[in-house]
Amino acid sequence: MSDKMTPIIKIVGDYCNLRCKYCFYHGKDQSAVNIMSYSLLEKFIKEYTNLYENNLTFNWHGGEPLLAGLPFFKEIVNLQNIYKRNDQIIRNTVQTNATLINNEWAEFFKEYNFRIGVSIDGPEKSHNQFRRYNNQKGSFKETVRGVKTLKKYGIKVGVIQTVTRENIEYAQENFNFFFSDLGIKNLGVNAYFDSIGSNKEMINQSVSNEDFIFLLKNYIDLWLIRDDPTIRIREIDNFIAGAIEKQAASCNFNGSCTKFFCVNCDGKVYSSCDRFSEQQEMFIGDLKQQPLAEVLNHFNESECKLKINSLPDDCIFCEWKQFCHNGCTYHRIGGINGKYYYCEVRKEIFNYLRKKIRDI
Numbered sequence: 398m399s400d401k402m403t404p405i406i407k408i409v410g411d412y413c414n415l416r417c418k419y420c421f422y423h424g425k426d427q428s429a430v431n432i433m434s435y436s437l438l439e440k441f442i443k444e445y446t447n448l449y450e451n452n453l454t455f456n457w458h459g460g461e462p463l464l465a466g467l468p469f470f471k472e473i474v475n476l477q478n479i480y481k482r483n484d485q486i487i488r489n490t491v492q493t494n495a496t497l498i499n500n501e502w503a504e505f506f507k508e509y510n511f512r513i514g515v516s517i518d519g520p521e522k523s524h525n526q527f528r529r530y531n532n533q534k535g536s537f538k539e540t541v542r543g544v545k546t547l548k549k550y551g552i553k554v555g556v557i558q559t560v561t562r563e564n565i566e567y568a569q570e571n572f573n574f575f576f577s578d579l580g581i582k583n584l585g586v587n588a589y590f591d592s593i594g595s596n597k598e599m600i601n602q603s604v605s606n607e608d609f610i611f612l613l614k615n616y617i618d619l620w621l622i623r624d625d626p627t628i629r630i631r632e633i634d635n636f637i638a639g640a641i642e643k644q645a646a647s648c649n650f651n652g653s654c655t656k657f658f659c660v661n662c663d664g665k666v667y668s669s670c671d672r673f674s675e676q677q678e679m680f681i682g683d684l685k686q687q688p689l690a691e692v693l694n695h696f697n698e699s700e701c702k703l704k705i706n707s708l709p710d711d712c713i714f715c716e717w718k719q720f721c722h723n724g725c726t727y728h729r730i731g732g733i734n735g736k737y738y739y740c741e742v743r744k745e746i747f748n749y750l751r752k753k754i755r756d757i
């Protein structure tokens with residue numbers, strides 16, 4: 398088996414208790430929750446722990462993964478304990494909207510050391526704009542309650558903020574909300590950009606290069622003023638790494654997109670992360686029919702992998718090539734081997750930080 402690959406497991410498929418307007422599952426069938434069967438879960442955990450000798454990370458996603466229920470999560474840790482090798486350390490992460498978190502969930506996550514990522518877009522007016530229930534009610538109150546419950550149990554919460562054209566202008570308010578009001582220490586920023594124009598309702602909300610540069614420069618300046626090394630913003634970390642010519646940690650900077658794979662609740666496996674799940678071009682196998690090793694070996698020799706890793710001419714001759722790698726595959730124009738839409742952002746922010754670092 399070649400380099401280690403890391404799974405994102407969609408245990409409830411696309412199903413979610415929210416209907417966020419920008420979600421890439423927006424418009425998909427949400428009429429019933431399909432939970433991964435215990436037998437498929439066992440097959441996957443058994444085969445994955447057997448595949449590599451070193452430590453492993455399982456990323457549990459949905460839809461909203463907590464809809465699988467606490468007994469399902471207890472079975473996850475039970476099966477990991479049964480099948481893991483003696484010297485293997487297992488890490489679990491969950492990405493959740495936090496609306497279902499209560500004391501019982503928090504106790505469980507604390508006991509088994511799960512890392513929790515919560516999706517919040519900012520204070521109430523930013524968050525509730527698009528992160529709503531089916532009845533259009535905003536989810537802010539329940540999400541914040543969930544975060545506070547996790548924090549009460551001493552669980553460190555990382556936040557993913559999705560920015561759209563509309564909430565980008567509240568950069569300072571959002572920054573203060575996350576790091577002062579909510580008291581979190583880790584933030585990741587996702588720019589909303591519908592590269593295939595499939596969500597007609599959100600067509601005007603795609604974040605332009607100019608918007609994203611505005612936001613990132615604001616966050617960098619606010620972060621420098623705050624001068625608190627315990628506060629980490631994923632994008633700033635990645636850009637600083639590039640500006641000082643070190644390898645960044647995130648897949649969309651370090652070119653490790655093909656080191657991720659996504660397992661759907663029905664056993665179908667797709668390349669990269671959940672952004673591409675159910676896209677035929679990224680389909681790489683079926684765990685109900687094949688062993689995991691066969692699926693991943695086949696992918697490692699596939700055209701799909703070559704396409705994702707190939708670079709357009711612009712990138713081949715770019716000074717930032719090693720620290721950008723043509724960005725996120727999902728945000729490429731014209732397909733998985735196209736050019737990264739936020740190229741201008743990359744160049745501008747690498748240079749902005751390089752200059753700041755020299756000045757400092």
Ligand code: SF4
Nearest residue numbers: 712715718721740743
């Ligand atoms: S900055 Fe632009 S040209 Fe350079 S590697 Fe990134 S996407 Fe390619």
Ligand code: SF4
Nearest residue numbers: 648654670725726727
């Ligand atoms: S599609 Fe983007 S976010 Fe997903 S694994 Fe690839 S580079 Fe990372």
